[in-house]
Amino acid sequence: MxxxxxxxxxxxxxxxxxxxxxxxxxxxxxxxxxxxxxxxxxxxxxxxxxxxxxxxxxxxxxxxxxxxxxxxxxxxxxxxxxxxxxxxxxxxxxxxxxxxxxxxxxxxxxxxxxxxxxxxxxxxxxxxxxxxxxxxxxxxxxxxxxAGDPGWRQWEVVERATETDDVVTFRLRPVDGGPVPGFRAGQYVSVRVELPDGARQIRQYSLTGAPGSAERQITVKRVNGDGSAPDGEVSHHLHTHARAGSVLELSAPYGDLVLDGAADTPLLLASAGIGVTPIVAMLAQLAETGHRAPVTVVHGDRSPAAHALRADHLAYAGKLPEGSVHFWYEADAGESGRTGLVDLAGVDVPAGTRAYLCGPLPFMRTVRAQLIEKGVAPADIHYEVFGPDLWLAQEGQA
Structure with a gap:
C-alpha cells in the first residue's frame, strides 16, 4: 500500500x-x-x-x-x-x-x-x-x-420514560409518517439538537428497541462533568427539553458492533453502566430469533437502582433457553446480584464463545483480559467505546 x-x-x-x-x-x-x-x-x-x-x-x-x-x-x-x-x-x-x-x-x-x-x-x-x-x-x-443516504430526518417523541435518576428513554416516530428502515442490534443513531447559543451539536445514542420495530427508541444518560470534562451539552438539553411532542433530528443507524455468528454460537454480552444500551438491543434480537446456544449476560453498575433498563435486561435474558445472568453492584446489591466489581473468575465461558463488550475502558480491558485467560480468542472479542476511541488511541501511541 x-x-x-x-x-x-x-x-x-x-x-x-x-x-x-x-x-x-x-x-x-x-x-x-x-x-x-x-x-x-x-x-x-x-x-x-x-x-x-x-x-x-x-x-x-x-x-x-x-x-x-x-x-x-x-x-x-x-x-x-x-x-x-x-x-x-x-x-x-x-x-x-x-x-x-x-x-x-x-x-x-x-x-x-x-x-x-x-x-x-x-x-x-x-x-x-x-x-x-x-x-x-x-x-x-x-x-x-x-442507508439510502437519507440525511437528517425529523422524529417526534411519542413517549418519555424515566429509567433511573439520570437515564431517560425516548420512543420516537418519523414526522413524515414514512417507513422506518431496519437496523442491526448494537447500532446507534446520531441526534442533532440546536442549543441556546445557536450551535447544532450532534451525539450518538444506541438504539435500545428491538430491530424491526416501526419506531426508534434511544436511552440517554445525563452526562455530568467533572474536573476534566464539562457537562454533556446534548444529554442535558434532551433531559431538560425533550418531552412527548418534541421533534428531534436523527441520522440513519450506523455502527459496527453488531451480532455475528450462527444460532449455535455461544455468546457473552458484557456491559457496565450506560454500556447496557446496545447489549439490551442484542438480547432483544436473540430472544426474538430464539438463539439456541448459551448466552452469558454480564453487567456491572453502582447499584440496582442505577442499573438502566434492568427490567428489559432480565426479561430478554429470561427468554433465552440457555441464558445465564450475572450482575455485580458496587453497593446495595442485596439479592439482586453480587457486591463488588465484575469478576469472571467463577463464570463458565463455553468454548467457542464470541464476546461483545460495552462500558468504561477499564471495565472492558479487565473483562477482555479475563476472557482471553479463559481461552476466548482475541479476534472473537468485540467492543464499543462511547465517544472517542481512546483504547485505539492508547494502543496506537504505545
Missing amino acids: LSEQSAATVRATLPAVGAHLGEITERFYAGMFAARPELLRDLFNRGNQAAGTQRQALAGSIAAFATHLLDHPDRRPDVMLSRIAHKHASLGVTPDQYAIVHEHLFAAIAGVLGEAVTPEVAAAWDEVYWLMANALVAIEKRLYEE
Missing part, C-alpha cells in the same frame, strides 16, 4: 512524529477551528474538544494506521477504518472535508516539527494521510448507499 521510499521515510520519522502527535493535534484543531468555526459549532463534539479526548483519539488513529502500514504492508486495517467510518457517516462527514483536515493537519505538522519536515518527509506522510482518507471516503460512500 505504501511505496517503498515513503515506507522507509515513515519508519525513520515515526518516533519523532509520534512523540509530538499530542502537540500536533492540539495545534491542528486550534488552527482548523479558527479558520472554520462552523466545524466546531455544528460538527465536532465541543465537550470532547474541551476534555482533549478527541485529540487523543486522532493522534492514536494516525499512529495506529502508520504503524499498520509498516508492519502489514499487504493488508489494510479494515476493523479500525470501519469503526471510524461508521462514526463519520453518522455525523454526515463529506469527502471535501478531508481536504480541509489535510490542509490544517499538515500545517500543524510543519509548525511543530519545523525544518525536520523536508519535502521527502512531507511527501511520505502525505501518502499516509491520503491512503487513510481515501479508504475512509470509500467505506463511507458504501455506508451512505446502504
